[in-house]
Amino acid sequence: MKNDDYRFYFVSIVSTLSIAFVSLLNYASPLNSYRRTGIGRHRVGKKIRALSLLSGGLDSLLAVRMLEEQGIEVVGLTFTTPFFGSENAEDAAKEMKIPIRIVDISDEHLAMVKNPPHGRGKNMNPCIDCHAMMVRKAGEIAVTEGFDIVATGEVLNERPMSQNRRSLDTVAKNSGCSEILLRPLSARLLDSTKPEREGLIDRSRLGAISGRSRKPQMELAKKYGIVHYIQPAGGCLLTDPAFSKRLEVLLHDLPEAGCDDVELLKLGRFFRFENGVKAIVGRNEKNNQKIEALPESLGALLISDVLPGPAAIVLSPKSIRDVNLVASICATYADHGGSEVPIKIRYGGRTWSELVSPVEKESFLNFLI
């Protein structure tokens, strides 16, 4: 072989080895540990997965779409408590065509509602601690099941109390998963997270939304073709002033109240009399059916024997006078043209029927909460 031939083979071998070496470095580097393919963003051999808190509100839906836009596989996560259910999130997941996980956190959530470390909003809503609890739960699931990202629809400064910079930091700090907690809608205004630093997601394509104006979200909704969503905080009873008042009274009188006690507050008009005895009087047929199915151990059950007429429960009455008072309230709401109303009463192991006269509403409305 001539000298030129040797030189040619030597250069070829060196360049082949160099290319292989650079490829190997690229392959192993954490910054390049994903690859874009036609169907999504991947770590080597594994699709990037995000667990995204889903309420059914627009922000949570936009967060999902922003992740999906980068080829990330998204699973929705929602929670149930006595104060909100999963229906809105389930509808949203169906519409967004993503799987959804539903977790019941009733007891733990009620314990937090009774004593929220970071206080409440305008009503009984402890939004900072509620968010932190949800994100913490999401973090636990993410770690156990190998999700790369925990995402939320939180927007910087959208709500003065619960979504300012400090509150977002508090939620992150208390979540136990701050490193992988991503808020796609405001990400570029917040500190970068591990998935961004490792290149699992492209920070430059995430949002920089801040403030209370909903204009940027509306534009994004248009872009993503999102039409159906619930209003912010829609569906959370803790933001309802009337329900909050009832809950406040319940927790004041019965600090050890459990989820079943809270459920009673949803069954109709809630009365608390001077002696502390409480009663629930149904507003509609659905309320009445639920009241009639309550266990006898709760107190006295009253059922109007005329239709339409409410059912009522007197919780732990102190005497038959409490029962009679609520019977007259039932007779009044039965609105039977001013005449006496037959009421069936179940109390103290007995059941009987009585004709009860209606009274002036003014005589009991100040007990209505």
Ligand code: SF4
């Ligand atoms: S509005 Fe209700 S569900 Fe939403 S964070 Fe506040 S307390 Fe929790």
